[in-house]
Amino acid sequence: MSRAFRFLITALFIAVIAGCIKNVGAVTKDANLPFPLDLPPGAPMPTIPADDPLTIASVKLGKALFFDPRLSLDRGISCRSCHFPERAFSDTVALSSGVQGRMVARNAPSLANVAYRPLLMRDGGTPTLEQQVLIPLLDTAEMDVTMASLIALLSEDPDYQTQSMKAFGRPIDAFVITRALASYERTLISGSSRFDEFLYQGDSTALDPQEKRGWAIFNSDRGKCTNCHGGFDLSDHSFRNIGTSIDHAADPGRQRITVHPADRGKFAVPTLRNIALTAPYMHDGSMRTLEQVVDHFNSGGLADPNKDPLMTPLHLTAQEKQDVVAFLRSLTDLRPLDRVE
Numbered sequence: 001m002s003r004a005f006r007f008l009i010t011a012l013f014i015a016v017i018a019g020c021i022k023n024v025g026a027v028t029k030d031a032n033l034p035f036p037l038d039l040p041p042g043a044p045m046p047t048i049p050a051d052d053p054l055t056i057a058s059v060k061l062g063k064a065l066f067f068d069p070r071l072s073l074d075r076g077i078s079c080r081s082c083h084f085p086e087r088a089f090s091d092t093v094a095l096s097s098g099v100q101g102r103m104v105a106r107n108a109p110s111l112a113n114v115a116y117r118p119l120l121m122r123d124g125g126t127p128t129l130e131q132q133v134l135i136p137l138l139d140t141a142e143m144d145v146t147m148a149s150l151i152a153l154l155s156e157d158p159d160y161q162t163q164s165m166k167a168f169g170r171p172i173d174a175f176v177i178t179r180a181l182a183s184y185e186r187t188l189i190s191g192s193s194r195f196d197e198f199l200y201q202g203d204s205t206a207l208d209p210q211e212k213r214g215w216a217i218f219n220s221d222r223g224k225c226t227n228c229h230g231g232f233d234l235s236d237h238s239f240r241n242i243g244t245s246i247d248h249a250a251d252p253g254r255q256r257i258t259v260h261p262a263d264r265g266k267f268a269v270p271t272l273r274n275i276a277l278t279a280p281y282m283h284d285g286s287m288r289t290l291e292q293v294v295d296h297f298n299s300g301g302l303a304d305p306n307k308d309p310l311m312t313p314l315h316l317t318a319q320e321k322q323d324v325v326a327f328l329r330s331l332t333d334l335r336p337l338d339r340v341e
Contacts, residue, residue, distance in 0.1 A: 040191035042200035046115035057167035062184025072143035082108040088274035094285025098142040107285035112190035129182035190273040214327025234272040241265040243301020
């Protein structure tokens with residue numbers, strides 16, 4: 001299935017699903033309690049769609065679906081297969097393998113704080129989590145199921161049917177599957193690191209001297225890091241070409257969505273939260289360590305004609321680069337992202 005065709009199919013499913021919203025029964029309002037989203041200090045409240053309220057029942061159903069390998073063609077690949085909880089819901093390899101060992105085209109990013117992203121996928125191809133969860137399900141290189149076969153399979157499971165009725169007041173269908181998975185992923189809020197204790201809770205001892213030096217460089221005009229990695233999520237959620245490659249024939253990045261030449265080679269600016277857990281890095285997993293990433297930015301990147309103007313050499317010393325890496329390692333959460341019982 002080509003990427004263009006995959007997105008066409010996704011759009012058609014979303015249109016069908018959206019048309020089903022008016023059929024949600026009144027039981028949805030009465031059978032659920034709001035999910036107690038435990039936001040860390042400094043974390044903003046994510047936007048929750050009106051048609052997908054965050055409830056205990058919908059989140060629990062979403063978690064069950066997320067870890068269920070029956071959602072794939074060969075019944076052996078779940079969402080968790082490429083998004084490990086202990087790795088901040090990212091993968092451990094440059095490119096993940098889907099059903100029957102098929103290789104995906106891009107590195108699987110962390111799902112931490114996806115609730116805050118205005119556009120999903122590394123090229124911003126989908127605007128909502130409800131739409132995004134369809135992509136790995138339908139992609140022939142990932143889970144490769146049809147929605148009809150998936151609904152038929154899950155409908156045979158009485159526990160899923162009970163959970164579906166409790167959460168959405170209807171038998172399990174495409175509406176339920178997409179809303180439940182999106183609800184669970186919205187609970188994966190990152191913001192409980194030692195850096196957060198330092199910045200948002202005023203604990204001056206939370207970072208050691210080297211990490212504080214790294215933060216000073218990161219936050220300075222010299223380091224320029226906060227130009228793209230600022231705010232609570234440590235990302236401005238923009239799309240930028242950072243000079244990791246000159247040839248973008250195989251993957252034009254954001255240009256695939258917008259068709260604008262100016263977007264060639266641009267990819268989403270990722271959150272830096274839990275960055276020490278999410279190697280390998282970049283959209284293609286081409287950098288194995290944080291040291292390589294810092295070296296890349298320090299060099300200013302390759303001479304791509306479409307490279308972001310902010311990508312210029314930083315001239316950091318060896319010690320300063322080590323300080324920045326130490327700071328980045330302080331961004332690891334001290335509590336699990338998954339706090340769904």
